[in-house]
Amino acid sequence: MTDLAQDLLSSFLVAESQLNGSRNLGVVSLRKKAMDRFEQQGFPTTRDEEWKYTNLKPVLKQDYRILLKGDDAVSFADIKKYLLSDLDTYKLVFINGKYSSWLSESTHQSFDICTFAAALNKYPEVIGDYLGKAAPEGTTFVDLNTAFADDGAFVRIKRNQTVDKPIEILYLTTDENGPAFAQNRNLIIVEQNAEVQIVERHQNIGTQPNFTNFVSEVFAAVDARVSYYKVQNDALHASLVDNTHVVQERGSNVHVGTYSFGGKLVRNNLHFYADGEHTESHMDGVTIIDDGQTVDHHTLVDHREPNCYSRELYKGIYLGNSHGVFNGKVMVRQKAQKTNAFQQNDNILLSERAKVDTKPQLEIFADDVKCSHGCTIGQLDKNALFYLRSRGIPKKEAEGLMTYAFASDALEYVKIPQLEKRLNRVIADKLGINLEFAL
């Protein structure tokens, strides 16, 4: 057993009685069982098929603070740049895992946009119905999170409600006498025919190599519509394992966009379970990383019912000695006839030292389906490069422009114009090109 695993086990004994929900017997039992499973299983290694290409060892050998304190010294000025400007939003801000009410703007009026801790007290029956129902038991990071997650965002949109403005969820970590191991959890419940847009971000504003193990459970009821954007542009000494699990009922439409530019090691486990007919599941993302960075996208779409559609488009641009991983699993169960599943992963290596492992994984048990998948790894098209240069655009700018063009079509489904503009700017900055986006 690793030192970190031992620390976690002993910390749990202390934490158990202090965590939010310690009077809720159901929650207490969930936590205990999850911790037992963790004790049995420990952390995955590169011998596990699911972690073959991403080595956690350097991140796990760090000595972490596990039971964190909030940080009152953080002001709005410190975090402003991590929020969308020119846009009114609901805001849920957490610092070292603790809710910061003075930086947040929550509501209980027509819908609940509040904290997991508040919901534990206010809606114990809702927590009982949903908590742990999307994220699968038996996966190390989910189990660990279930055991330790003390707080996070709770979003419940009631039937037929459309949230009037987007929700921004910001998880900050600061310096805490050593690197922090932060574990937060979202519970997002979107009832029948309701609609919500969420922008989420994890940000290390300190100097320590903080590590975040995050779980988000999303429940989209009949005809619900969810847009969920993950902006991953963290400090280069921060690492993240994101476990996002989406359960969809009939006719629901869920889009999760993941935009990965920062962090030392980022692993996204994104799972969709299409549990009703006529669902639409959209997953897309842009990854642009440089020296010393790894971004690993592990996706799963589980088609369990007939007549569903899924679309998956991931674009990766790798500089320096960066390393990208894409593993896209599409499962089509025997019952799921007329499934239409599309998957595409395109990568550009801008350096000879950059590396990509890409693996489509289709398991199809129905006979009347349309499933397509493709992956490409390449360099920029020489003919196009010459075209741009012949118009007077220098080589470096031409490469930037082409790379930008390559990435930008994965932003097509971003429905918040301010976010789209911001992402375009980040991409242009990363590629060293200057474009005006007013047009």
Place this chain on the structure above:
Amino acid sequence: MLKIKDLKAQVEDNQILKGINLEINAGEVHAIMGPNGSGKSTLSSVIAGREDYEVTQGAIDFDGEDLLDLDPEERAHKGIFLSFQYPVEIPGVTVSNFIKTAINESRKGRGEEPMEAREMLAKMREKSALLEMDKSYLSRSLNEGFSGGEKKRNEIFQMAMLEPKLAILDETDSGLDIDALRIVANGVNKLRSKDNAVVVITHYQRLLDYIKPDYVHVLYQGKIVKSGGPELAHELEERGYDWIKAENA
């Protein structure tokens, strides 16, 4: 303006240009004709600086400067423009963003200030009207989903914006219907002056009815085998290329 002397070029080990001599002065229009595979597109690519071709002999002098040492973008900054036979699609970059970048990078390359936004906009309006392009055109992604005719018009629009000294039109007439051909030719004619020159590369006489050349050259097997006035184009239209091939067999 442009002096090409005994130019030989190859791609991999395949010799394509086998000694081209050509002189073009300001104010002139030259047509280069010839059968498929004679080296027409190679010649235009070599002038514009495509790196796939290796120049093994000869020189290209442009306004007293050796072009062969320059990168494609530097040649563009000096005033060379190549209209592509197959323009490239660049999704996510609008026509207006692209042309702004091209103009201002060219200005930067010449040590000039960027163009004022207002001047840029006025110029875009004027030139897009000249080519009878709809306003929405400017905010579309470059060449993405454009018809063949729209792509060619967009090439001439860029030429109009960049105001090159030497414009090379590589098979600009291919894929154009008669209306688009007229618009494109009209655009090129409006841009002609005593200070610039145009090279029209084409298979057919058709475009030359609209853009009237001063000189016509026939390229065959990597060499200019015949030069003459506009009447040569008519002769080729009537007789085809077989007699040229026979003369050079």
